[in-house]
Amino acid sequence: MAHESTGAIYAAAGANLAIAAAKFTGGFLTGSTAMLAEGVHSVVDTLNQILLLIGLKRAGKPADARHPFGYGREVYFYAFVVALMIFLGGGLFAIYEGFERLWHPEPDRDAHLFGYTIPGLWVNLAILGFAIVAEGYSWTVAMKQFWSEKGRHSALRAIRRSKDPSLFTILAEDTAALIGLLIALAGIVLAHVLAMPTLDGAASIGIGLVLVGMAVFLMIETHGLLIGEAADPDLVTAIEEIVRQEPGVMHLNEVLTQHLGPSDILVNVSLDMADDLTAGTVEEIVGRLEAALKARDPDVKRVFIEIQSRVGGSRAAA
Numbered sequence: 001m002a003h004e005s006t007g008a009i010y011a012a013a014g015a016n017l018a019i020a021a022a023k024f025t026g027g028f029l030t031g032s033t034a035m036l037a038e039g040v041h042s043v044v045d046t047l048n049q050i051l052l053l054i055g056l057k058r059a060g061k062p063a064d065a066r067h068p069f070g071y072g073r074e075v076y077f078y079a080f081v082v083a084l085m086i087f088l089g090g091g092l093f094a095i096y097e098g099f100e101r102l103w104h105p106e107p108d109r110d111a112h113l114f115g116y117t118i119p120g121l122w123v124n125l126a127i128l129g130f131a132i133v134a135e136g137y138s139w140t141v142a143m144k145q146f147w148s149e150k151g152r153h154s155a156l157r158a159i160r161r162s163k164d165p166s167l168f169t170i171l172a173e174d175t176a177a178l179i180g181l182l183i184a185l186a187g188i189v190l191a192h193v194l195a196m197p198t199l200d201g202a203a204s205i206g207i208g209l210v211l212v213g214m215a216v217f218l219m220i221e222t223h224g225l226l227i228g229e230a231a232d233p234d235l236v237t238a239i240e241e242i243v244r245q246e247p248g249v250m251h252l253n254e255v256l257t258q259h260l261g262p263s264d265i266l267v268n269v270s271l272d273m274a275d276d277l278t279a280g281t282v283e284e285i286v287g288r289l290e291a292a293l294k295a296r297d298p299d300v301k302r303v304f305i306e307i308q309s310r311v312g313g314s315r316a317a318a
Contacts (some may be wrong), residue, residue, distance in 0.1 A: 008142040008170045013049035015138040016042045016177075019131045026127040029221060033101040035124055037094035037204040038131070041211065044089040045173050048082040052166045055079065059261055062213065069302070071262015079165035080222040086173070087215035093210030095096025121192045128185050135181060139174035154291050159291050161232060164262035177216040180207040194295060231257035231265050235297055242292050248274050248285050251310045256263050266302045269291055272310045282307065 020042035027035035034129045036040055055078025063070040080272070131185055187203020190196070230236065243252050253270035260266055269289070273282060290303045 006053065006166075008048050008138075008145050009052050009056075011141040012138040012170050012174060012249050013046055013053075015134040016046040020046060022127045022130055026124050032188060033200050034206045035127070035184065035188070037097050037207055038091050038180060040147065041090045041177065041180060041207065042086055042131075045177065047089075048085055048173065049170070051078045051082050051085075052169065056166055060178045063162050066124055069260050069266070070264060072259075072264040075164075075166060075262060076222055076225040078172060079169050080219065080226055080252045083215050083218035083222055086176075086211055086218065087182060088089050091208045091211035094204050094211060096207075096208075098201045098204030098208060102198050105197035105201065121188065124188050125185075128181055128188070130179050132178070132185075135174060135177045136268045139171070139178055142167065142171040151313055159221065163225060163229065163232075165218075165225060166262075168199055168221070169218055172214050172218055176210050179210050183207050183210065188313075216283055225259065231259060231267075231299075233261075235265075235300075237297055239269070239293055242296060243269055243271060243289060246285055246289055248277055248281065250274055253308055253310065262302075263299045264301050265297070265299045266304075267300055268306070269293075270306045270308050273307055 020039050023035050023039035026032065027039050043187055052075070055075040058074040058078075059072050061071040061074075147244045149162075149167070150159070159172075162168050183203050183206045187199050187206070191199040191203075236257055239255050239257070240252060243249060243255070249271050251272040253272060254268075255270075256268040273285070277285075286305050286307075289305060293303050294300050
């Protein structure tokens with residue numbers, strides 16, 4: 001799934017880069033704090049997508065002597081950094097700028113371009129309309145890929161179960177961006193209609209709160225992946241069934257799994273075998289189990305099988 005999410009990342013990066021330029025232009029021409037906050041938000045999102053691409057590339061590095069289990073968790077680290085950037089670079093900045101506008105309210109300025117005077121409201125509305133269309137396209141690409149992967153689970157449940165932070169991070173960013181654009185649109189229009197410039201600052205604070213909430217959610221999700229999460233419960237159940245069906249296995253003591261990357265699962269199985277089995281037979285059983293587990297899910301890259309008595313005392317290891 002990780003490699004499939006790069007399409008959504010490229011779409012989001014391209015959209016955010018164009019949106020950031022448009023928002024900053026509108027913000028500087030009209031003095032809208034909400035537009036400037038949204039511009040910073042789009043710049044942060046663009047940098048975030050670059051970080052995710054770096055994380056995916058580094059996660060694909062082969063294992064070496066220093067990192068014998070590979071670099072799969074690189075993408076988890078970069079996803080956590082992305083969440084932190086959303087919190088600091090997007091959310092807190094927007095809240096700060098919003099309070100500044102509340103303390104020093106100023107009406108939006110008209111824009112002067114090529115000898116023409118254009119009302120600031122129309123400039124901001126045009127830019128927000130473009131941003132909504134571009135962000136909506138990026139969100140649609142991310143949602144299609146996410147929807148194809150989520151299966152029978154609800155969207156929130158699928159995110160909680162997902163081991164690929166790159167895709168659900170992009171989806172979360174795009175969702176927060178669309179919500180932020182609607183808040184900015186409402187704030188700018190109401191500030192003009194009601195002649196209350198403070199509403200523009202309030203919109204900026206609202207955008208910041210949305211970003212902070214989304215960042216905290218992403219931090220929680222990526223933190224669990226970073227420290228090591230077990231494989232999907234359905235896969236663990238399948239592993240248990242495969243092991244129990246193998247002749248010669250008297251008892252399954254324990255199944256431990258961990259994601260070393262979005263598509264890299266380590267499996268450790270502890271089982272008790274019949275005492276009358278020869279060493280050669282035990283080797284054959286271990287070989288069959290390893291092949292069966294890897295065939296069950298291609299993401300299972302490493303399988304370790306321990307032969308232990310049912311009470312936990314180790315007799316041998318294979």
